[in-house]
Amino acid sequence: MLVANRNQQGEPEKVEEQAEDADGNGTMESLRRSLRLARRITGNDGGSLGLHPAVFFCGPSGVRSNPMFMGTVALIGKRLANNDPTFFDKFTAVRAAFEAELIAKKDLIATILQKHSSRKRVGTYEHLLGALLILLETGGTPTEEWLIEQAGLRGRVLAGSARQQGSRFSDEARSEVFIAQALSGAPRCPICSGYLDPEKSMSYDHIERVRDGGVGEADNLKLTHPYCNQSVRQ
Template identity: 30%
Template structure:
């Protein structure tokens, strides 16, 4: 479970280019930030912004936030905050958003679950984010003391806890140094990328997201990850903004619900793992790249973004939903490992495979061979691991995994047995590197001891639950709770009645399309 705090709500976002250059700023800039500057609402924070393309403020864990607050109170060295302001623009944070947010979280008692965050996310805060925020508050209040406890101590210093007394004498003089970038918006943006690449390197995927922030792929990635909540990058699209939000919410639900809880004790698993995993944004961006969402054209009115979202939802509905087109692909078979580990590359590749089935009009063939396809896939853990290791990066494993799924289906269509399909996979030119006697690699948290790891607990549940899982009465594939249709055994048009003896559980596609 990720222990990083989500502090994105504390500093607002805006575009560098929103400014009136005819009205120049007057007077010198501030040189330090004291604790009074961190109050929200407050005069300093009212004009403070992050660039709209900056990564979300979620890179720091509880310990790092606690240590930063302690350093601030003790007068330890804290690197200067770098700001930029030009003409009549807001004051933008070029470097130091996490440092400012950490102090602001303490001063305003908002570690991602407070009044500011709840307003920012329209009260739609994931449970995991709340749990981590509560943990941070409890730890910081215990080891340092809340900001309010420092304020209260001013009225009764003699009876204040010792840890507060020792810091209270210098409390009003503590400050963080500020530096300022001179120049226009282009200079500020160049400075941002140069500085941030040195502090916390930006990955290739993150850089792609930043570069496409005005294009459908970048807009869709951020909207989907947050379910249309948080900073609304699409608000400028008047007339389409609300529809974009709704589409993004629905796609987020299709990917991340029901919420994943580990160790796994249910087969009701989400397609996309945990919404707050550190790689979630990259995973979504890789998915949109695989689905060929527009990354070339700036979206000026929201039309391109809205169309892209609808196309994405159409594919995801076919993967696993209650939509009539849904194949109901069960995540435990198609995405998670036998030990319950979420596999990013499998998530993206199985959605690409669904797109392939639709485009090639192979849903019927897949349904006819589905039972054996799932048996073959379930027995392919050693092959999937080797494909992942060969690719090295999850996004580079998407295409070879897609080819592997196509290979299985093509072989089943030729009446080749499951045993021969798997034993002869390295005779296929795409998979000559597969070693048949390879032992599946153990999960990272596996260790020999008296206690069971999360993976062992999850693996034991999946081992016992999957063989007895409810199956579709038409294709005999495993059913997922999000994708169950109640089918008339004898069709209504043939006189079938709505009685329990005439009802059977099926996948939506099996019921609405394949059967008919």
């Protein structure tokens, strides 16, 4: 709830900074904001990005990572608080490349987060996501060195492969297998090419549009992110 309550600068308000809430209206408003934010991240509402947990919220071993989840929520929560309507379109435009980088560099990102104290991990992940989006939007290619520098860990040894010796599976190898399995059955959105999370977030779109005579039959149906479906209709 703290994450959804943001001031004008988009920073979370501390409980003691929030106005007195004698009649409970503040609590209701805060719940509404939390719900609005949650509906942007998952679920079937029209504005939902339908983020796949394995891509955004899970560490290399497949366990849901709290800093990764909260960091993603913080990024989107700030854009909503700042009323930044271009963010979602810009996100969607680079989504496939963005997700590919998050997958390819998951082990490195997890190592970067471990190098930070626990209270800095959410902010670090949020910063990495934001910086990566901007880099991709401007046509850049993120290298491992770039990510390490973005995280303020330049010069620190982070090489994953150097840690591993002998017959033990490396973290990277395990990460690769987990990700491959988690996403093997996940369909892609035909509009943005990002991964779909069919269990929690899905929209049905006509392949041939209704206004062009498209019918509501299975062979004229495609699965999309709710946000993508809503955007192409506009």
